[in-house]
Amino acid sequence: MTALKLENVNKFFGSVHVLKDINLTVEDGEFVVFVGPSGCGKSTLLRVIAGLEDASSGTVTIGDDVVNTVPPAKRGIAMVFQSYALYPHLTVKDNMGLGLKQEGQPRAVVEERVSKASKMLDLEEYATRRPAELSGGQRQRVAIGRAIVRDPKLFLFDEPLSNLDAALRMNTRVEIAELHRTLSASMIYVTHDQIEAMTLADKIVVLRDGRVEQVGTPMELYNNPANRFVASFLGSPSMNFLERSVPDVPDGQTIGIRPEHLRLAQSGRISGMVTHVERLGGDTNLLVNTDQGETVTVRLFGQDPTEVGDVVRLEFAEDNAFYFNEAQERIFEAAA
Amino acid sequence: MTQTRRIPGTAIAAHAVLITYTIIALFPVFVILINSFKTRRAIFRDPLGLPTEETFSLIGYQTVFKQGDFFLYFQNSMIVTVVSLTLILLFGAMAAFALAEYRFKGNTPMGLYLALGIMIPIRIGTVAILEMMVSTGLVNTLVALILVYTAQGLPLAVFILSEFMKGVSDDLKNAGRIDGLSEYKIFFRLVLPLVRPAMATVAVFNMIPIWNDLWFPLILAPAEEVKTLTLGSQVFIGQFVTDWNAVLSALSMAILPVMVLYVIFSRQLIRGITSGAVK
Numbered sequence: 001m002t003a004l005k006l007e008n009v010n011k012f013f014g015s016v017h018v019l020k021d022i023n024l025t026v027e028d029g030e031f032v033v034f035v036g037p038s039g040c041g042k043s044t045l046l047r048v049i050a051g052l053e054d055a056s057s058g059t060v061t062i063g064d065d066v067v068n069t070v071p072p073a074k075r076g077i078a079m080v081f082q083s084y085a086l087y088p089h090l091t092v093k094d095n096m097g098l099g100l101k102q103e104g105q106p107r108a109v110v111e112e113r114v115s116k117a118s119k120m121l122d123l124e125e126y127a128t129r130r131p132a133e134l135s136g137g138q139r140q141r142v143a144i145g146r147a148i149v150r151d152p153k154l155f156l157f158d159e160p161l162s163n164l165d166a167a168l169r170m171n172t173r174v175e176i177a178e179l180h181r182t183l184s185a186s187m188i189y190v191t192h193d194q195i196e197a198m199t200l201a202d203k204i205v206v207l208r209d210g211r212v213e214q215v216g217t218p219m220e221l222y223n224n225p226a227n228r229f230v231a232s233f234l235g236s237p238s239m240n241f242l243e244r245s246v247p248d249v250p251d252g253q254t255i256g257i258r259p260e261h262l263r264l265a266q267s268g269r270i271s272g273m274v275t276h277v278e279r280l281g282g283d284t285n286l287l288v289n290t291d292q293g294e295t296v297t298v299r300l301f302g303q304d305p306t307e308v309g310d311v312v313r314l315e316f317a318e319d320n321a322f323y324f325n326e327a328q329e330r331i332f333e334a335a336a
Numbered sequence: 337m338t339q340t341r342r343i344p345g346t347a348i349a350a351h352a353v354l355i356t357y358t359i360i361a362l363f364p365v366f367v368i369l370i371n372s373f374k375t376r377r378a379i380f381r382d383p384l385g386l387p388t389e390e391t392f393s394l395i396g397y398q399t400v401f402k403q404g405d406f407f408l409y410f411q412n413s414m415i416v417t418v419v420s421l422t423l424i425l426l427f428g429a430m431a432a433f434a435l436a437e438y439r440f441k442g443n444t445p446m447g448l449y450l451a452l453g454i455m456i457p458i459r460i461g462t463v464a465i466l467e468m469m470v471s472t473g474l475v476n477t478l479v480a481l482i483l484v485y486t487a488q489g490l491p492l493a494v495f496i497l498s499e500f501m502k503g504v505s506d507d508l509k510n511a512g513r514i515d516g517l518s519e520y521k522i523f524f525r526l527v528l529p530l531v532r533p534a535m536a537t538v539a540v541f542n543m544i545p546i547w548n549d550l551w552f553p554l555i556l557a558p559a560e561e562v563k564t565l566t567l568g569s570q571v572f573i574g575q576f577v578t579d580w581n582a583v584l585s586a587l588s589m590a591i592l593p594v595m596v597l598y599v600i601f602s603r604q605l606i607r608g609i610t611s612g613a614v615k
Contacts, residue, residue, distance in 0.1 A: 052510050073516030085507035089529055102516035146515075158507075 001028050003186035009058035018044050020210045031180050034190045035197040036207035042190045051075050063153050078147035079156040084139040086131040093127045096146045117145040137168045155187040194234050206230050228328040231256050237297045244292040245270050254324045259299035261320035268313030372396050372584035396581030409568035417546050420485035428493025433523050436501035453491030476559040484552050489542040500534035536601045565590050
């Protein structure tokens, strides 16, 4: 069964075309991540799914029902917001229970579900506190608890980790992944952070300017990007794009090589001078200025003695190279 | 809050400025108060002197309570002010919420139209208002005053509140929508508590002019049973003879309720600022 189906969804704000003909399915139990630079329409798409914005055209189907005209509360969804959006005047318990109370569930059911969710998220001791008395991480857990309690068909996360600091972000990311495994619920997660996308997703949807650029598993997208945008967006440090530095690349084409696929070699095809070295312990990143004036990032595993100012030659395997034409599309029959 | 930035010299200077301002602002009130407890002769001989055993007199207060129904005037003023403020805050906040929250055709022109009232004084329309009140039979009722003051206060209220409401987190309102709260509940339970400081500001801005107004009570409701305090006090100011004792006593007493209301609103104002917001 499909959890969500979008067919030809368009959204206009006035004369601005924000979402362009989006088609997408989310299978039951799937974790789908919408990723893209800011302003690409990913949050708007999430809001259309939630019913906070109406689609200008197209249909949104959640479960078996077309929900275009169904209000958000009746769509069987729950949403976690970037700013937590907890009700400041209610306690943790009431924050989580409000949705169920509004549905008219009996008090016993509300109590039971709230205490179950609190246990799952380690929030039991904070049940009577107000949001102002909680730390950022705790608030985000309450927001997630509020979503769990409603037992929705579809979870929506709108950049839930952006307001947390780095250490907490990592922990919460793991918690969300565990939550997905325990609940085996369908989830849609919006982020601009490619690491969150790669680590959490069953399926990544890359968006740009309101259009779906590519849909696939993280590794499909990493190993087989459809165009230069997807190639550059996923992977860190991001892919190198060279027009002149590699001999035999036809005019107008660009070759893309990931930093981790380059290695130092005496007879390498690219030559240049090291301008910067980042030693991370486990990895060493080199910035190399090629003889043709392009900058290349090289990621070497382990520690490397290369110094700034060294002249180096770089080599790569042809299997790991991607070719792109002038329209930035991928060319599969490389440099014939 | 930030101890490190507090330099003693700056603090003293700041307090000096504030204390000077307070003295200047309170001086007239102080003069009115002390003179209301003096005999007529003492008021004119030594206007700045404190009441002594010889000059102390409650004649002003006695006159005020004897002549005219002071408590009725008081009550009328209170009813008009409180009801008008309630209506201004309620309708002003509702209009502001609609303007800030919903995208509809003519949103901007509507906002401008509502703000126009700030620039055009309502007194220009006095004649038309009087005609309307006559034809609807509302002359010499408190309702007439309440309607006029509500109309007078709304433009500024809408203007200030809509700016504040735009600042309330969209996520919070959307969380409410997903939890199934109606738009009314979102307005009353989520948004209003968060714009409380702005509401208090609007209330304070509107309260004083309404309480002190002489123009509309004189024109729309001059009858004895609906006189407001300001209008009622005018009986002591004659063309040739003014009973200063009575005038000063009436004024002193008129300050009290405004102060009470002000204390209520300013506490709200502080509580609004310090209450935990979204993050």
